[in-house]
Structure formats: structure tokens, C-alpha cells
Amino acid sequence: MKRISFKIKVLVFLEIIVIIINSILGYFIWKELSFLVREISRKKIIALASTTAYFIEGEKHEEIQSEKDQQSNAYREIHEVLKNIMEANPELDDIYTLKQLEDGSWIYVAEGYETKDLDGDGVIAEDEMAALIGEPFDASPYPELFNALNNPSADYEMGCDKWGCFLSGYAPIKNKSGQTVAIAAVDIRAQDVIDFEKNTRIAIFATLGFLFVFLPLVIYLFLAFITKPISEIIKGIKNFGQDLSTRLPIKSEDEFGIISRTFNNMASELQDLYTGLEDKVREKTRSLEKKVNEIEEKNAKEEALLTSIGEGMIATDKNGKIIITNSQFEIFLRLSADKITNKKISSICNLSDDKGNIISGEKRPEIAALSHAKKTTVSLFLERADKTKFPVMITAAPVIFRNKIIGSIIVFRDITKEKEVDRAKSEFVSLASHQLLTPLANIRWYTEMLLEDNGYSEDKKKRYFSKIENSTQRMVELVQDLLNVSRIEMGVFSIETRPTNIKELMLDAISELSHKIKDKKIKILKNFDDLKSFNADPKMLRIIFQNLLSNAVKYANLNGKIEVSVSKNEKSVLIRISNSGYGIPQNQEDKIFTKLFRADNVREEETEGTGLGLYITKSVVENSGGRIWFDSIENKNTNFYVEYPLSGMKNVKGSKKLI
Amino acid sequence: MSKENKSKTILIVEDDGSMLEALVEKFSSSKFDVLSARNGVEGLELALSKHPDIILLDIIMPKMDGLSMLRKLKEDRWGAFAPVVILTNLSDSQKLSEALEIGVVEYIVKAEVKLSDIVFKVKRVLGMGA
CATH class of the missing domain: 3.30.565.10 (Histidine kinase-like ATPase, C-terminal domain)
Incomplete structure (x- = not known):
């Protein structure tokens, strides 16, 4: 989206308003002035027409009937009055009187002057001759003429004829009985009025045009003056986005100064907050990293623990399916983890007792753990798929989460060595007792035979005595050995x-x-x-x-x-x-x-x-x-x-x- | 009295030379026909070939121990019913119950008895009376 600056927007808006106001204002001023000019002219010509009508006696018009009356006193007097008035008012173009005949048509009666050098060539041409007495006058274009039968009035419409363009004023000429007998008419050249109107128009529109051009400039400068601090603030704010240490210069104590100061305060707080935040984030990141490390270390330790312990270990879900196994258990079963996980224990190995009976159902420790939440430790044999087996100590414990059994953990300890030691120990005990008892029995039996004395020969007796001696020696040695072992170990x-x-x-x-x-x-x-x-x-x-x-x-x-x-x-x-x-x-x-x-x-x-x-x-x-x-x-x-x-x-x- | 005239045959299976000598001496002087063997292998062979009236059997012996010999003996048609007296210095109950399970008439711990007691017990088993 194209960005139009606020300044331009304001400028365009104000310009449009100025144009509208100027146009309206100009129109009205022009209109009013034109009206005033015309009104003044109108009143003037009405006044002139009325004055003229006043000085002319109405009865004299009744006397004048036609051209031949030009030499009459009445005409002379009228002409003299008209001529005097004309001379006294040079702006008048023409002055004359009109009379309405009984048939309604109008005729000229008298003129202010009889000839007129209209084109100023010094020669009175025929068309420059004044109208003659009784010459018809076409009154139709001048409706004001009829109004003037009662009151003075002016025909303000520009009337243009061969003599030029005029404004005309009319006033009734009355006799002593008050009857209108003729109309006095006054013409002013319209050119002056037109020129004045034109000049006024030019002056108005020139002023408006000047305003039209000048005002935007003023507004622009005004706006530039107003928006300069705003631009500075905007620039400052933009910079603040990149550099939090940016502050606005305070050049005045006006509203912009206040804005700048407020912004600076806010910026300081933001900067503090942000740097504080950065510190906090750094700290949090550090502690998170530490935590992650700790967890990883702990996991590694646990994994190492799981994999390195000599015990085979598996965890099952609540259905007895193996979900985790450690490497020792894999070694025990000689199976890889993928052959163990997701299987039931009973499907990958058998458990049997001393006598080789397969343990099944509720007696299996993992079932006891899962169905009765019972921790059991039993000594059994673990049988691989290939039927080889070895003694194990199995500890099965339920995993309880929120009072529900969710699985079990079963630990298998290879007790082959313990069994061997056990066997060796019990064998030793029975062997030792056997070997201690054997010489004792010998001693007892030979002593018995010697005591009975069934007439044994001397040789036989001697032999029996040496048997007793040998047995005694054997006993002594055995006892010494046993004592020595205990001394060595103590x-x-x-x-x-x-x-x-x-x-x-x-x-x-x-x-x-x-x-x-x-x-x-x-x-x-x-x-x-x-x-x-x-x-x-x-x-x-x-x-x-x-x-x-x-x-x-x-x-x-x-x-x-x-x-x-x-x-x-x-x-x-x-x-x-x-x-x-x-x-x-x-x-x-x-x-x-x-x-x-x-x-x-x-x-x-x-x-x-x-x-x-x-x-x-x-x-x-x-x-x-x-x-x-x-x-x-x-x-x-x-x-x-x-x-x-x-x-x-x-x-x-x-x-x-x-x- | 006529019964006594017909002497009984006893097979003594014992690896300890001194003890065997003492037992042979005692049973011979008690009018037994005595057969002797030093281990299970010899003992089994003698038992099955000579069918003695009674067998006196030690347990701890080389080559074949007494209980193994006893099991083998019980597999034989004659041997299944031959009276066997265990004479050993093993006094633990496990061996005793094992022996009784296989089938013996007496279990004697050597050091606990005199030679004359052994002869007495054997005679009693054979219904010979003192």
C-alpha cells in the first residue's frame, strides 16, 4: 500500500476546502458587487429620470403633436430643459421623452440633443441624426416603460441598438391634474458599468487565485513547522527500534517537548525492562541448559545402570507385554531386544522349579505382580527356547500409578554361582562330617573288636591298633585343616x-x-x-x-x-x-x-x-x-x-x- | 536251629578299606557268607550275579555312589525286591529321604553304632533272630 504522508493528506484536504470556500465566497462577492453597482446606476438613472420629469410641464407635451410643432414654444422649452440636464450630467448618454398614443403605440416627443457625432468623426451622418418628434418608438423590449406610467422605474436589462448598449431609466411626466401625459427616459452608457463589473470580477478572481496558490504554501510551511518535531519524534522512535539507547532531543517545553520527555521515560523503562528481560532470559536459558544436562546425565546414568547391572531386567505393561529390556536380559535369553519387546514373558521363556515342572498361571511372578499387586521373590530356573536353563532369583514388583497397576518390573538375577557355592558348601558340610565320622567309626569299630577279643592273633591285634592310630592321625589332620582354614579367614x-x-x-x-x-x-x-x-x-x-x-x-x-x-x-x-x-x-x-x-x-x-x-x-x-x-x-x-x-x-x- | 545252618549271603559295598575289613571280619565271624565290593560298579555287578540275601551299601564311593547303584538295582527284576541296608556316615535328612524313596529297609549311620548293632539289625531284617 502506498504510503501518503499525513502532511500531504492535510494539505490536500485543506486545499479542497479552500477551493470550495473561495469559489462560494468569490461568487457571492462578485454577485453582490455587481448588484450594488447596478443598483447605484439604477437609482441614479431613476433619479435623473424623475428630476427630468419634474422640470417638464406635462401640459406642454399635450401641445406637441407632430414634427411641425418643433418650432413651438412648448417644444423649445422642453428641449431647453433636456439640453440643460444633459449638459449638467455628462455621464448621460441620452435623454428624451416619450408619449403613448391612444392606439397604445409610443412616439418620441423631445431629445436632449438634436444631433450627435456618435463615431466622433466630426461629421453628422444621417444615422447620427436625432429622432424626430412623433417618430414611433418600439417599446416592446422595455417592459419597465409601462411600469413608468405610474412610478419611476429603470430598465436594467442592457438595451443595445444602433447607438450602443444602455441602461435606461423612466419616470412619468404628469399634468396639473396628476395624469401621466408622457414618460421621461434617461440612457446611460452600459459600457462603464460593464467595465466596472469586469474589473471587479478580475480583482475578485485574482485575489481568489492568489489565495488558491498562496494558501497551500502557507499551509505547507505551517505544517512543515508543525510536523518537524513530529518527524524528529518519528525518526527517534524508528531508531529506538534498533537501538534501545536512543532518546529524543528536547528542544522546547511545548506539547512536543512533553511527548518527547514522555517517550524518553517510556524508552528508559522499556530499555531497563528489556535488558532485565534479556538477563532473565539468559539466566533462564542457562538454568534450562543445566537442567537438560542434568537430565541427560541422569538418563545416561540410568541407562548405564540399566545396561551395566548384572541383573536382567524387564518392564511390562499391564497386560504382561514386555516394553523395556536391558542388555543383560538379552544375554540371559540369547535373544536380541527386538525379539523380546512386545511379547509376553511366557512366550519367550519358561520358568521351572527344582524338579523341572513348568510354572504357569498365577504362580508366575509377573502374573502375581500384575493381578494381585504383590511383590514376589522366587528362586526358579529360567529356560531358554533351546531348553537350556540356569537358576535365577526373580523379583517381580507391580508398578502402581494412581492406585492402578500399570505394569510390572521383573528382575532376574543369575544365581548359578550362588547355587554352586551353596552346593559346594552343603557338599563340604556333608563331606567334612563324612570324613570326620569315618575315622571315628573306624576307631570305634576296631576298639570294639579288640575289646571283644575273639581270639585274634597278635599280628591281627597289632594291625587293628595301627588302624586306630591311622584313623586318629587322619582325624587330627582333618581337624587341623579345618582350623587352619578358619584361622586364614579370620x-x-x-x-x-x-x-x-x-x-x-x-x-x-x-x-x-x-x-x-x-x-x-x-x-x-x-x-x-x-x-x-x-x-x-x-x-x-x-x-x-x-x-x-x-x-x-x-x-x-x-x-x-x-x-x-x-x-x-x-x-x-x-x-x-x-x-x-x-x-x-x-x-x-x-x-x-x-x-x-x-x-x-x-x-x-x-x-x-x-x-x-x-x-x-x-x-x-x-x-x-x-x-x-x-x-x-x-x-x-x-x-x-x-x-x-x-x-x-x-x-x-x-x-x-x-x- | 536248622535255619541257622543255612548261612546267609551278605554283600558289603564299602570304599574305605579299614571299614570294609572290619565289617567283613565281623560278618564272617557271625557266620555270614560275605561278598565285598569297593565301589558301586563292582557292587552292582556282584549283586546282580550273586543275588545276595542282603546288601549293606555305603553312599559316598568313587566311580558310582551308593544311591546310583541302588537305583540301578531297583531296575532289575530280582534287585527290585532285594533288601538293602544303607550304611553311611552321611547323616543329613536329604540323603535319608532320597534313599527311603528309592527303597531301603534300614538306614544306619556308621559312627552311631557298634559293629554288633549292625549285625543285629541285619539279622533282624533277615528274620534270623538274635
């Missing part, structure tokens, strides 16, 4: 070193096992470097040798062999105890030093053994500054190595002592 045990003969200790340990070695017909190979004195706690060395040797004997094959060696180099002492026999299964090598652990193959073959020996040995070796390891080939041999620095065992102060 705290630091002391290691007190002194110069020790390794070889002697080793030979003692071998001789303690000589019965069994003989029974299994095991060959023993010994190799000792020259190492007279080694700094060690003999008790600890005994524990190490007893355990490693008794294992070697126990797991050696019949007619097998055991190698024992103690060697030294410039840094360390290496003790090696090897046996041919079962060996250690490769997949169980990393568990061999674990408490209560017994390898599958030896558990099958040899029922004695608590799974404590190597655990105790490793604890002793490592606490005394040594290192223990092994290598083995299943069904062939096993080598155990114990290494100490040449300086020997380290001293350890502790509250406990191993036996």
Missing part, C-alpha cells in the same frame, strides 16, 4: 622364620606318607641342590609339603611315580613336586586353589579330600612371600611349583598361628 597368621633344613623337612613329610606310597607302589625320585640352611618357618614349610605330597600320593596312579626336587639359582629357591596320574582337567585349572573345590575327575575316583589342602597351601605360600603355580596334562601328570626368594620366607606378625 585374620593375619604369623610367620616366624629361622634357618631351616628344607631337605630334612621334605623327607619327614615323605616318610609320613610311606604307608600309602607303599600301598600304591609309587616310586619316589628326589633331587636336592646343596642348600643347607634356608630362612623359613618350618611349620609353614611342613604344611606346604604335607599338602602337596599327600595330593601327589592321592592322585598318583598305581605303580606311578612322584618326583621331588629343591633347586636354587642366584635369585631364588624352587621346590617342585610332581606326580604321574589323573592330572587336572584344563577347564578347571583356574579353580584349583579355590576353597572347597575338587576337580571333577578326582571327585569321581577318590572320595577322600575336603578341597581345603591347596587353598591352605596357596594362602601360606603367598603370605610368606612366595609364589605357587602348576602345570598339568590330564591323565598324565601334574607339576606343582613353589618359589621363594633366596632370602627365604618373610616374617609376618599376626595374632593367629597355623598348626
